[in-house]
Amino acid sequence: MSEPLSFELSRPAVDPPRLPEAEVAGPPAADVLGREMLRARPPGLPRLSEPEIMRHYSRLASLNYSISENFYPLGSCTMKYNPVVNETAAALPGFADLHPYQDEDSVQGALELMWRLERALCAVVGVERVTLQPAAGAHGEWTALRMIAAFHHSREENRTEVLVPDSAHGTNPASAALSGFHVIEVRSGDDGRISLADLESKLSPRTAALMLTNPNTLGLFEREILDIAELVHATGAMLYYDGANLNAFMGICRPGDMGFDAVHMNLHKTFTTPHGGGGPGAGPVGVKSELVPFLPAPTVERTNGHLTLDYKRPQSIGRVRSFYGNFGMLVRAYTYILAMGGDGLGQASQDAVLSANYLRKLVEGDLDMPHEGPCMHEFVASAQNLHDKGVRALDIAKALLDRDFYAPTVYFPLVVPEAIMVEPTETESKATLDAFAGAIKEIVGKAKTDPQSLHDEPTKLPVGRLDEVAAARRINAYLQGLSEDPVLRWKAPAEALETASQKTLQESPC
Amino acid sequence: MLETLGVRSMNDLLVDIPQSLRLESLQLPNGLSEFETMAQVSVLAARNHVYPDRLTFRGGGVYRRFIPAAVSAVTSKPEFYTAYTPYQAEASQGTLQAIFEFQTLIAELTALDVSNASLYDGATAVAEAAMMAYVHTGRNEVLVSGYVHPEYVQVLRAFGEGRGIKVRRGAEANKKTAAIIFQQPDFLGLLVDAGQLTKAAHDAGALAIACVDPISLAILAPPGEYGADIAVGEGQQLGMSPSFGGPHVGFIACTRELVRKLPGRLVGTAHDAQGRRGFILALAAREQHIRREKATSNICTNHSLCALAAAVYLTYMGPYGLRHIADVSFRRAHSLAERLARLPGWEPAFPDRQFLNEFPIRVPRARSVVRKLARKGILGGLEVNHWFRELKDVLTFTCTEVNDPQALDELMAVLES
Numbered sequence: 001m002s003e004p005l006s007f008e009l010s011r012p013a014v015d016p017p018r019l020p021e022a023e024v025a026g027p028p029a030a031d032v033l034g035r036e037m038l039r040a041r042p043p044g045l046p047r048l049s050e051p052e053i054m055r056h057y058s059r060l061a062s063l064n065y066s067i068s069e070n071f072y073p074l075g076s077c078t079m080k081y082n083p084v085v086n087e088t089a090a091a092l093p094g095f096a097d098l099h100p101y102q103d104e105d106s107v108q109g110a111l112e113l114m115w116r117l118e119r120a121l122c123a124v125v126g127v128e129r130v131t132l133q134p135a136a137g138a139h140g141e142w143t144a145l146r147m148i149a150a151f152h153h154s155r156e157e158n159r160t161e162v163l164v165p166d167s168a169h170g171t172n173p174a175s176a177a178l179s180g181f182h183v184i185e186v187r188s189g190d191d192g193r194i195s196l197a198d199l200e201s202k203l204s205p206r207t208a209a210l211m212l213t214n215p216n217t218l219g220l221f222e223r224e225i226l227d228i229a230e231l232v233h234a235t236g237a238m239l240y241y242d243g244a245n246l247n248a249f250m251g252i253c254r255p256g257d258m259g260f261d262a263v264h265m266n267l268h269k270t271f272t273t274p275h276g277g278g279g280p281g282a283g284p285v286g287v288k289s290e291l292v293p294f295l296p297a298p299t300v301e302r303t304n305g306h307l308t309l310d311y312k313r314p315q316s317i318g319r320v321r322s323f324y325g326n327f328g329m330l331v332r333a334y335t336y337i338l339a340m341g342g343d344g345l346g347q348a349s350q351d352a353v354l355s356a357n358y359l360r361k362l363v364e365g366d367l368d369m370p371h372e373g374p375c376m377h378e379f380v381a382s383a384q385n386l387h388d389k390g391v392r393a394l395d396i397a398k399a400l401l402d403r404d405f406y407a408p409t410v411y412f413p414l415v416v417p418e419a420i421m422v423e424p425t426e427t428e429s430k431a432t433l434d435a436f437a438g439a440i441k442e443i444v445g446k447a448k449t450d451p452q453s454l455h456d457e458p459t460k461l462p463v464g465r466l467d468e469v470a471a472a473r474r475i476n477a478y479l480q481g482l483s484e485d486p487v488l489r490w491k492a493p494a495e496a497l498e499t500a501s502q503k504t505l506q507e508s509p510c
Numbered sequence: 511m512l513e514t515l516g517v518r519s520m521n522d523l524l525v526d527i528p529q530s531l532r533l534e535s536l537q538l539p540n541g542l543s544e545f546e547t548m549a550q551v552s553v554l555a556a557r558n559h560v561y562p563d564r565l566t567f568r569g570g571g572v573y574r575r576f577i578p579a580a581v582s583a584v585t586s587k588p589e590f591y592t593a594y595t596p597y598q599a600e601a602s603q604g605t606l607q608a609i610f611e612f613q614t615l616i617a618e619l620t621a622l623d624v625s626n627a628s629l630y631d632g633a634t635a636v637a638e639a640a641m642m643a644y645v646h647t648g649r650n651e652v653l654v655s656g657y658v659h660p661e662y663v664q665v666l667r668a669f670g671e672g673r674g675i676k677v678r679r680g681a682e683a684n685k686k687t688a689a690i691i692f693q694q695p696d697f698l699g700l701l702v703d704a705g706q707l708t709k710a711a712h713d714a715g716a717l718a719i720a721c722v723d724p725i726s727l728a729i730l731a732p733p734g735e736y737g738a739d740i741a742v743g744e745g746q747q748l749g750m751s752p753s754f755g756g757p758h759v760g761f762i763a764c765t766r767e768l769v770r771k772l773p774g775r776l777v778g779t780a781h782d783a784q785g786r787r788g789f790i791l792a793l794a795a796r797e798q799h800i801r802r803e804k805a806t807s808n809i810c811t812n813h814s815l816c817a818l819a820a821a822v823y824l825t826y827m828g829p830y831g832l833r834h835i836a837d838v839s840f841r842r843a844h845s846l847a848e849r850l851a852r853l854p855g856w857e858p859a860f861p862d863r864q865f866l867n868e869f870p871i872r873v874p875r876a877r878s879v880v881r882k883l884a885r886k887g888i889l890g891g892l893e894v895n896h897w898f899r900e901l902k903d904v905l906t907f908t909c910t911e912v913n914d915p916q917a918l919d920e921l922m923a924v925l926e927s
Contacts (some may be wrong), residue, residue: 002603002786006611006825016831017578022838023915024845029837032844033864037701042829044618053825057608064604068588074597084591084864085544090753094555095730100755101570101892102559103884104790109557110754123537134754135630138798138808146672148585164803174798174808177534179672181805205600221526250522253531276815277605278595278775280630280696280757296668318668322571322633322661322744322756337552341541350520357523358511374523401601409597430511434653464790471780475792479769488624488769489614489790 007490008047017050042494064277065406065464071432073359074218075378075409075421076169078247078269080352085339085355086272086332091116094487100323104308111307114300114324117334118284125246125263125346127134127286132479133296133325140264140283141211141242143173146317148238148262149179149289153229154294159208159237165194167413169244180210180239190416192218192371202500204350214241214258215248215376217413219356219419229259238262238291243283245272247425248353251346261288267453282329296320298386323439351426352377353431359424366444372417378423380416392446393418395454396440398465402458403439415507521892525829561889567846569868569908570697570892571632571659571744572752573635575725575835576911578826581749585819595775595811598788605814606789609777612817615824617762620741621734625763627775628817629809632744633643634690635660635760636721637669638807639740642771643689643717643766644675652689655681655707657696658721659899666691681707683714689740694730695723697905699843699868700860705736710871712737717768724748724761724820728833729840733763740764750816751822759816770796773807787889832915835911839867843909850907853925859904868908870894876903879925886924 027393030038059220065072072079090096098110106137118130135139145162152159162176165186173183184202189195193216203210210232215221222228232239241260247270255263267273268281274283287295297316298309309324340348345387353376360379367381397407398418409421424433447454477483485491517523523534542550545669585591589604596602610628616625629635643793652675654663667677681690690711695706708718719915720733722743733741746758765770770793778792797807827835847869850856859870876893883890891905897902909918 002788003607005614006821007608007614014828016828016834017826019834020911024842026844026917027840029840029866030924032840033701033729036705037730037864039727039729040735042833043621043732045615045829045832046825046826047830050578050580050826053822054583056825057584057822058587059605060607061584061587062604063602063607064589064593065598065601066589067592070601074594074595077594079594085547087586087591089548089551089555092552092554092555093560094558095558096751096753097563098558098754099566099568099574099752099889100572101562101568101881102561102889107754109554112557113551113554113837120538135634135813136676136809138810139630139634142672142808146668149672149723160883169533170797170802170805171797171808171810173803174801174805176668176806177805180674184788186515197597214603220571223526226528226530232878249527251533253527253533257533257920274591275594276591276600276813277593277608277818278627278811278814278818280759280813281811282757288803301611305712315583318634319664320668321665321756322659324633324754326757326758330549335547337538338550339542339547342536342538344541345538353523354511354520357515361515367691372846374517374525376526376680394675395773398596400602401598404603407598418701422809442649455909458600462603463600464783466785466788466790467792468780468792471778471792472795475778479766481766481845486624486766488776489610491614503771 001304003056005490006046006048006056009048009052009056012047014047014049024492026293057475065289069403070406071428072406072437073408073422073424074406074437075423076244077409078423078425080272080425081337081427082274083336086335089335090328111300113334114330115302115307117330120337121265121284121286124250124263126254127263128289129292129295129473130284130286131295132284132330133321134212134285135326136279136281137244137264137266137283138175138286139320141171142178142294143320144262144264144285145175145179145181145209147291148240150294150315150317151291152208153481157236159206161206162208163202163210165212165216167415168211169217169242170215172211174241176211192220193222194228196224196227199228200359203231203235203237205235207235209238209240211240211242213245215245218371219375219378219381220371221376225258233259244269244378250348250349251342253348257287262291267329267333268308272336273329273332280326280329281324348426355424355426355428359422359437361434363440364443367420380413381420381422382416383418383420386444386447389447389451391451391454393420396420396443398460399443399454399457400439405436407441512705520813532553533780541826543552561887563912564914565887567907567909567913567921568889568892570906572755573908573910574749574752574912575747577749577751579822580824581819584813584822585738585852591815596791599788599838603788606777608821609814610789612821613777615821616763619724619732620722622741622761622763624769625761627777628772628812629760630813631756631758631760632659632721632742635663635742636662637764638664638667638773639742639762640670640675640689640691641673641806642740642768642848644673645771646768647688647716649686651676651678651686652691653680653683653687653907654690656688657698658691659697662721669820674867681710683711683716687714687716689717689719691721695726695866695868698870699865701865708737725832726854728836729821732818734848739768745816745820748820750819757813759813759818759820771806774809775812794800834840839910842868842913842918843869846907846909849922852912859901865911867905868905872904876905879905883924888921888924
């Protein structure tokens with residue numbers, strides 16, 4: 001089953017929708033503006049009726065797997081259920097219809113919500129203040145590193161290096177580099193945790209920060225975190241917490257207490273704002289007191305119950321996003337925190353850890369487990385044991401799709417060959433976990449008896465495995481000017497293009 | 511489950527956490543029922559004053575527009591909003607195809623070759639475009655010409671500081687200039703000479719980056735027609751509510767030769783063994799998960815759901831609906847501008863400059879004008895003096911298809927009283 005593109009469905013006979021008329025005197029824009037200011041030909045947008053549009057997008061929706069219909073054990077992504085009440089809250093006109101440049105007195109409720117969310121996040125991760133401006137996790141990482149850079153700069157220290165474990169998410173080194181730092185990799189030890197010896201050898205007076213995820217991307221708690229913090233702080237560097245895995249220990253322990261100076265959080269992971277098919281999310285950053293002066297401006301301040309936006313922050317790193325962040329996502333996260341409460345958040349993390357360990361136990365006979373448990377909220381298995389059958393992690397992933405499960409994260413972290421990273425989250429039932437384990441068992445069985453069949457999966461989805469290599473070749477041909485097929489967009493057949501170019505603005509009906 | 515694991519309590523699974531770090535509980539109130547939750551959240555929502563669409567004359571980067579019901583009907587489908595970044599293409603064809611359509615729509619609007627899958631907002635889009643220019647030209651200075659949105663420039667500066675990119679004001683490009691950045695129409699609503707600015711950039715071997723209003727492109731010459739290399743902008747007007755500033759969507763499109771430097775996700779077509787067309791994340795080798803510290807951007811997702819909203823909006827409007835909206839806004843704004851200029855002491859701040867649907871006007875006392883309107887339930891013009899010292903007592907008013915003629919009359923009646 002496939003669905004044509006809206007452009008392919010477009011019919012020139014479709015009239016534009018009925019829209020308000022100007023109802024004021026005065027000439028149209030085309031008569032007022034000089035010809036050189038005007039568009040030569042109308043943009044090639046599709047022309048569809050509303051019923052056609054609704055059917056088109058409904059069909060597209062049906063081609064997706066999503067949390068609403070499928071188990072989504074995507075490791076490191078915390079694909080937990082998104083409570084629908086969050087959506088109701090964010091859609092309240094008192095939030096959705098607020099203009100960002102309204103006077104402060106008219107947005108006290110919005111500012112109060114931001115202030116309360118900040119306080120709640122401070123309580124969860126153990127920091128002094130939080131900026132809600134960053135729009136995503138990677139954006140938050142970068143924001144934190146800019147603050148750390150500004151902190152060292154204010155002390156006239158020239159620290160140019162950021163240490164990143166080899167198991168880290170790719171955004172860590174990228175964010176560090178974009179903040180102007182050299183990235184130095186720290187090796188993991190055999191137990192999957194950061195090697196203290198390697199860390200020590202790489203710390204120096206040039207070190208600005210160590211970026212760490214805890215539990216790490218293998219789902220293992222860094223047992224020596226207090227020693228790590230001491231080592232890092234002893235050299236005058238800062239400890240940065242990547243909040244990708246915060247769902248492992250809310251209410252159990254806090255990054256701030258471990259010694260982290262800057263902590264980013266993903267509201268779209270831990271605090272159930274929906275992932276939206278890849279955004280919008282929100283990536284607030286919490287900081288300890290020494291970094292507070294460098295927070296992006298404005299901050300939300302509360303004095304005697306009155307809320308204000310504070311722009312007068314002379315040491316601030318500036319602004320990292322327009323306005324105040326992805327406010328709609330802040331409403332959703334705040335709603336979730338209210339509903340869960342301190343007790344509920346703690347329970348959520350406990351359940352997430354239980355689910356991961358339970359599932360790990362169920363599949364440990366079928367896949368390699370390169371590291372000893374217990375794990376925290378996720379675990380990394382390996383399909384290395386199927387290597388001699390010619391079956392890879394990718395084959396397992398695709399076979400799971402055919403069994404109505406979204407696939408775990410595969411080939412990450414890079415330190416585990418044929419990695420299969422599974423994060424079940426607390427919102428899945430035991431029955432779902434059992435069914436998933438059953439599917440893994442069946443697939444691994446098939447890998448041993450009929451490996452070839454796995455290479456052909458998925459077979460039950462709208463498309464089979466797509467040839468990315470051929471696609472890349474076609475894109476290269478386009479980029480080198482050897483082909484006129486852009487691959488990255490639809491293009492009208494040449495004939496249609498010609499017709500359109502003959503149709504000038506003045507001639508078109510409107 | 512504990513039994514299966516052979517442990518007695520949860521504590522046995524948490525043995526790796528040092529005892530000294532363990533919490534008793536979080537210092538937060540206990541959870542609430544859905545009813546109580548909504549009651550509390552609603553109290554906060556009720557503490558905000560919402561100005562009706564038709565009486566909102568303030569823009570400054572976020573605009574009230576008619577939003578077709580189809581937009582939220584589509585974006586509230588859980589198959590879209592509860593899916594994640596389409597790592598497994600076969601199970602994500604809905605999201606991927608919608609993004610591919612978005613990319614095509616933006617490319618068509620801007621008349622450039624390729625658009626990415628979207629960015630966070632207009633401000634970060636400007637900053638990312640500057641990074642592209644820096645990488646492409648190897649030069650480390652960007653020029654900001656005219657009244658570019660001040661918050662975009664602030665974000666650009668913050669981004670630039672990390673990379674050692676200097677941000678200067680003006681349009682006098684030289685050998686160090688990586689790009690000239692301009693906004694069309696600008697932050698005040700005024701039209702700039704985009705063609706001339708583009709030429710100035712090219713004459714110095716720099717790139718031209720046009721920050722554009724997507725709805726204006728139904729009328730105005732698009733960046734591709736006047737030769738700009740990169741077009742960026744804020745897509746809020748394409749079917750997104752103001753929502754106190756976000757989430758909205760940034761867009762970025764460029765010429766063929768710059769595609770490899772584009773940040774963020776890109777969706778392309780591919781085929782399966784049976785020759786069926788599908789959609790994949792393409793050119794991933796540019797991205798951080800492959801290139802790590804060598805990546806030119808750290809972006810790992812986009813604003814997919816907002817891009818979907820924009821795609822539905824643009825498809826609903828079609829080329830002529832979009833132009834109709836742009837034209838209605840133009841005519842109403844011009845009518846309002848004329849009427850306002852007849853008020854005693856009011857005069858256009860830039861009488862020689864053209865505009866579309868937002869314009870600056872100098873008034874006797876900006877603050878008291880805005881307060882007077884607010885008392886009557888009207889969100890009046892924006893005090894741009896907040897950012898630009900030279901624009902004392904200048905307000906920018908904006909008009910779109912939602913400000914009906916009676917709303918204009920009501921606004922005038924308050925000001926004339």
